[in-house]
Amino acid sequence: MRKDLDYIYYSRKYFLASAGIFIFSFVIGLLISAKNPEVSENLLGLLKETYGSITSLEPFGRMLEIFKNNVRNSFMALLFGLGFGIVPFVFVTINGIVLGILVEFFLKKQGIFFVIAAILPHGIIELPMVIMSVGIGFRLGHAAYFSTRHQKTTHELLNELKQGVIFYFKIVVPLLLLAALVESYITPLFIYNLSS
Numbered sequence: 539m540r541k542d543l544d545y546i547y548y549s550r551k552y553f554l555a556s557a558g559i560f561i562f563s564f565v566i567g568l569l570i571s572a573k574n575p576e577v578s579e580n581l582l583g584l585l586k587e588t589y590g591s592i593t594s595l596e597p598f599g600r601m602l603e604i605f606k607n608n609v610r611n612s613f614m615a616l617l618f619g620l621g622f623g624i625v626p627f628v629f630v631t632i633n634g635i636v637l638g639i640l641v642e643f644f645l646k647k648q649g650i651f652f653v654i655a656a657i658l659p660h661g662i663i664e665l666p667m668v669i670m671s672v673g674i675g676f677r678l679g680h681a682a683y684f685s686t687r688h689q690k691t692t693h694e695l696l697n698e699l700k701q702g703v704i705f706y707f708k709i710v711v712p713l714l715l716l717a718a719l720v721e722s723y724i725t726p727l728f729i730y731n732l733s734s
Contacts, residue, residue, distance in 0.1 A: 545705050552680070553673035559627065560634040560669055567638020578643035581636065601722035608664065608714045612671035616706055619675025620682045620699070626675030633668065655728035660721035667710045667717065674702040 546553070571578040592603045611629070618625035644653050681698040684690040690698075 542705060542709060545701060549673055549677050552676040553670055555676055556626070556630055556669045556672040560630050560665075560672075563631045563634025564638040564641075567635040567640075568642045569638075570635065571639040571642035575643075575646075578639045581639055582643065585640075597722045597726075601718045604721055605715050605718035608668075608718065609711060612668055612710065612714065613706065615668075616671045616675045616678070616702060619672075619678040621679065622683055623676045623679025626672040626679070629675075630669070630672040651732055652729070655732045656725065659725045659728055660717045663713055663720065664717035667713050670710055671706065674706060678702055 592600055595603060615626040615629040641653055641657070644656065678698055681690055681695050685692065685695045
């Protein structure tokens with residue numbers, strides 16, 4: 539546990555950078571949707587086409603699909619951070635913009651309580667884990683940059699990767715599973731109670 543807390547402490551600037559980019563992108567998404575409502579409708583149609591089959595699954599199957607998607611995407615953002623942090627930057631930016639667009643759309647259509655019920659129960663767990671994954675990707679990208687400048691050895695870079703992957707599977711993955719569980723079993727109850 540002490541190692542995990544130390545890892546969080548020494549990664550704090552990367553986590554903060556990730557959170558800052560996400561929040562900025564989220565605001566951009568809100569503005570895009572507010573000024574161009576057709577963008578949010580097109581995005582919603584695309585998401586339904588891409589992920590619509592997940593919503594038709596029974597809760598356990600839905601949980602597994604959500605968990606699998608979140609783990610795959612966040613781990614790729616972490617791993618490809620070795621390419622100087624470009625992939626995690628793009629990943630967190632797109633996620634922030636997409637969420638901002640959807641939030642603005644549903645605020646107008648369904649109201650703030652629906653948005654809170656649909657996002658908060660699982661999002662309060664899932665979003666910090668995504669931000670952490672991106673932050674680890676940024677840390678790896680920084681280490682890779684130092685490696686090209688011969689300020690870090692290949693051994694040190696691999697050690698950075700090892701630490702990041704261990705932290706990811708030890709801390710992030712279990713919490714992503716919890717988030718998927720909440721999204722599949724608890725979030726729908728919040729939405730149902732709100733609409734009934």
